[in-house]
Amino acid sequence: MVRFEGVQKSYDGEALVVKDLNLDISKGEFVTMLGPSGSGKTTCLMMLAGFEPATYGEIYLEGEPINNVPPHKRGIGMVFQNYALFPHMTIAENLAFPLQVRGMGKAEQEERVKKALEMVELPTLGGRRPAQLSGGQQQRVAVARALVFEPSLILMDEPLGALDKQLREQMQYEIKHIHENLKVTVVYVTHDQAEALTMSDRIAVFNDGVIQQLSSPEDLYERPDNAFVAQFIGENNKLAGTVQEIDKDKVATVKLDSGDVVKAQAVAVNGKGDRTLLSIRPERVAIAPKKLKNTIVLDGTIEELIYLGDHIRTRMSVAGHNDFVVKVPNNSGHHVLKEGEKTTLGWIAEDCRALDYNIYDKDHG
């Protein structure tokens, strides 16, 4: 359906905003471009929509190269962050705009507008102006307007960014359902990882103009390819160390900076002597575990307990890091922890991934 082939983009001729992008999106898929601001994800979307020319490389839509096709001939629906509803037109006029452009008859226009408004559950608001609608309603109208001319591809540029949390979550499901019902292809841009995980078939994580990883939400969370993805998606514990050995089953033996030696999945390390960050999800760590064959057990001290209802967020110092987080489920009869208590903690070796040694600030929006 959509293919980016070696696409590069530069605005100023000095720096590349998008570096060698290769991406295949198949029909009916919901693909999200996720990344911090300035990572090149919106630029990619704008190149696909035709508002920015690619500096190098080719973009294909249904097998046809579209680099020289102007935006109005691409037939791509688009939803913008600020909705871009035309304030001087009523909702019905807004929805009829793409139909009018296509020279559709009045009666058919009205029919389609009516259907589109029903689809987003706003059948009575056709006569209002955008300013008279709430943010959520405007959002729905924007989605309806992008769909009303039945494009096979819809682009969404952070469409839920301006909504409050509750409404955002509701809209996520609604967009997801519309996608499932209409079987359109959706390319969605966001910097909100929860949104990406909820909605997407596949997620492309962008950083620094490069796709860091392109895979399903599940893979992305559980099997991150590199330290950036591990840190960007979800919460992540990092332990710095040096690779001592990688065996033929891709199991690395890592000597942590504190001197402890642990085993981990070798993912983004090449061989002996490489610096590495071990990545373990907080919910995969157990306090005072039973010592099984595959379990790695370390000593730790409880630094801080935060009660969150369903779980207790426990910050510990482990192997020289004092920001190691463990999520202790609030089960009936769980071990009551105290701050300052010394205990052991452990995880299964497969859950621990040896990634590249890059530390990112998690200060994205």
Place this chain on the structure above:
Amino acid sequence: MTDGTVANEGPLVTSDGRPLKQSLQAALKQKRRQAFMLTVPLLAFIFIFFIVPIIAMLWRSVENPEVPNYLPNTVAALQSWDEASGVLPGEDVYAAMVKDLQIGRENRTIGKVGRRLNYEIPGMSSLFKGSSRKAKNMTEAPFKDALIKASKKWEKLDVWQLIKRESGDLTASYYLSAMDLRFTPDGSVAAQPENRQIYIFLFQRTLIMSVVITGLCILLGFPIAYLLATIPMRYAGLLMILVLLPFWTSLLVRTTAWIALLQSQGVINDLLVAIGVVSDDGRLQLIHNKTGTFIAMTHILLPFMILPLYSVMKTIPPSYMRAARSMGATQWWAFYKVYFPLTLSGIGAGTILVFILSIGFYITPALVGGTSGTLISNFIANHVSVTLNWGLAAALGTMLLALVLVLYLIYDKIVGVDNMKMG
């Protein structure tokens, strides 16, 4: 916000039992008073230096003190004379006139009466001056013969009709002149003779030229404002300085610069001759005519069009155009259906600014307009400072003010002033 007191029934009250509305009023009163106090200096300034002079001007256009004040005896004696009778007034009126002429000469006020009546019938000024000189020696009756001997004009019916007509404290004659009308000797209103009709023509010319200048400003200003609003900030800043640059230069300097550019031995003509577009003796007349006024005034008023347009365009997100394009509209269609309608409030604001400014423009048309490019304001200024006919100047000014107000109301009806955005 939470309400501290919960009233179960009846109107809401505050903790001390006063009705909530009353308490709110009291609380806001202080604020309103403060706001008012902040504006008092400006209000006072506007009142003293703007409202009062305008009222004075309105008053001056109908005020008529000369005849009743300086010819009091004549006015009293003329009460019993019927101006429609076709016969000259009697001896008593002539006697009163001689008395007034003598007093007027002593008090040096007779010249004012002469000048006032001269606006209506040319020659009155010299009549009053000459006769007052001779009236010194008229001590015995019959005064009628003596006056007529002094000047044949005292024998004319229309002179007396004029004096009687203008003996009231108020007059409409300034407004009539301003509308190219006059009183006929019998007191009815008629058009001025064709060779004295000028003001209606000037009002028309002023209106037409203002419309053209406003149109030129829209044509030239719209693309610049669009460019300003859409190019990256660092270039926009520079361009903005260029737009504002004229404001930092005196109006007079800019107008004079146009004279240097446009005159027949000026830069533009020299250039055209040099590249062979016009021959040396076929130099274009670009100044001291309408062309000059159009060029210079458009240049001077252009920023007043660009700025409101720019501030409106700045608020139109680029995503509107993109949305329209993604829905299948060509660049042109998206502009026409989406962008342009959203700029209308800015065009409205710019239009009314430029139009109202140009309708009263003075310096530039005075310097570059010659005779065919001068506007009504130039004639008002002429009456104020050269002919000293302040009454006529006030009448013309009042009509101009009324015209602007009427146009503003029409504009409000069509476009709606509320839709106008200055920024």
